[in-house]
Amino acid sequence: MKALHFGAGNIGRGFIGKLLADAKVELTFADVHPVLLEELSRRKGYNVNVVGEQATVEPVSNVSIVNSTGQEAIDLIAQVDLMTTAVGPTVLEKIAHNVAKGLVLRHRQGNESPLNIIACENMVRGTSQFKQHVFNALPEDEKAWVEAHVGFVDSAVDRIVPPAAAGSTDPLEVTVETFSEWIVDKTQFKGPLPDIKGMELTDNLMAFVERKLFTLNTGHAITAYLGQQAGHATIRDAILDPKVREVVKGAMEESGAVLIKRYGFDADKHAAYIKKILSRFENPYLHDDVERVGRQPLRKLSAGDRLIKPLLGTQEYSLPHANLVIGIAAAMRYRSEQDPQAQELVESLTTQGPKATLVEVSGLQADSDVVAQVVSAYEKMH
Template sequence: MKALHFGAGNIGRGFIGKLLADSGMQVIFADVNDSVIDLLKSRRSYGVKIVGDSINTVERVTQVTGVNSKDETAIITLFNEVDLVTTAVGPNVLKIVASTFAKALEARIAGGNTKPLNIIACENMVRGTSFLKEQVFTHLNPDYKDKVEQLIGFVDSAVDRIVPPVKPDAEDPLLVTVEEFSEWIVDQTQFKGAIPDIKGMELTDSLMAFVERKLFTLNTGHAVTSYYGKFKGYKFVKESIEDESVKAFVKSVMQESGAVLIKRYGFDPQAHAAYIEKILKRFANPYLVDDVDRVGREPLRKLSYNDRLIKPLRGTIEYGLPNDNLIRAIATALSYRNENDPQALELAKSLAEAGVTQTIKKYTELQDENVIARIAKAYETL
């Protein structure tokens, strides 16, 4: 089998691309980074360093090559040849690649290819593949829409693996470091044709439970560790979480967001408490040096209505659950400053010019005046 994977960065190579290759697939990475693509084409392999309490080893990924994703002719040709398309490009880039996807799907169908094809966006967002599908359909010729619906599966997924940036290795510049833990859960109801047998890919018919478990726990906790750690003067996630006051606060936030999950999806409270402890342990992984500014970047996106801070807060409001720590966490995110992050600069400008109340309303889209006032007060206290 052959897979076309968009995104040859650390996550693409260290997580999804590795799982596909480990399952016996030939993996073609598509990316705009010519140096990375040239290395993939010439070396046909790369190393993945896996680190954790019980492992510290380098595994080789083979059967790989690359193509420049701006080469539409090549991409269109590959769409007609591959058995699976995956992405790990970031939410904003999905909009950019959608037009090429549309042209490639039209060409595949026009050429008489009636074999089902599945597309999985492995992004750090809720229902990322459904979002990609919406973008593709805005570019799609109406004459092809029925056939695309019939033959092309747009499969949503939830992905979880910490892959921090590391200094390139001179001898193996494609080497990427990843944590031992990984989780890739896909919505089995959205596949067209046979579901591929991929090592490490878990099937579910209740994807949103796992999407929100990851969003409300890993993503929420990671962001809060970053914002509170930065507030206390730390540079790295690991040293932030080693501060007992930071760890206690992050844990209390995840307990509040976890109460929403338990109420909404019926998660076992003891099992979820163990999941929270596992997340905290992952943040403290001594082999992963992750900058708080990398994790905290794009604060406006992280403060948006359906993201890792506001969505769990909305859940506590919906179910009448405690949320004092989530309120404080949101206030801490509002205090994030980073001169190299356009969103952090925009946030600071809005706070200075429009004030905290209007800034909260604008970027979070919250309507509850009492909740907004509580966040504003917590921010002013900070």
């Protein structure tokens, strides 16, 4: 099997790329970063530090790389069996034009074998959204052929991949936690289902997408926002603070109650899943800054994301949400000189005030009780 993976950053190398390479897939990365292009072209491999109780160094070898904006990437799309991405939600639209060109070339070359595309992004049904971008870039007379021969497969991905440790000089070395989860919607594939160790096939993807979004993502974000409020630098320091932990755990239990109602999850198993997530945040070998985890607060406060979506679920089923409210208020207090969205948030809060800002960003009803609750919690924080 041949695969092309867009995005040779930490998640691309440490998670999806590693799983594909371990499965002996013939793997080519696509990226624009000059250092990654140069080093991967020269070395054809890199080391992954898997950190936990038993730390190991796992080499990845026999990989290659092309420039994602160039003809080589287009040519490969015409040939490969699988295409994956880990580029970040905002970059999907940017790579869609070249992907469309590759699909047109595939058709012209008469390649009738199925191609499956999986966007491995931290977003709900990211591949379906990517498909829209690709179809917007396709000529009208190519759409039917692509619909028939290309599977756009949604997935849920979960692995904490922090930035390289300070002092690391190898631009390809990457550190990951032991835990990883890659769940894909088996109903969306074209052709035979792939057999890749570490890829889990399901016919009920939304249950797993929301389980991850409402637990790991919700908890991670609230840990970061409350951690920053309490003066902690790392996720580990924040989650070991009893006051922070109490709210984070409470918020995950509130969002978990929504999942149990919506998907029939087993309550004891879900409690164990929450416990597992908390232990991952405590991992002493992962040095993850609260500022990094909290970045892009406007996206994280949007209606379909990790804070507001579970809150809406609690309203739908008339469930408690006091801890989620505190988490949302803390997100509005997030500050970062390095993050344009944090700057935008501050500007909006200064010019419009907390209520109008929250309503605009989240889509919540201005006159709702929950908006009043968040604003009240926000005003109590300094």
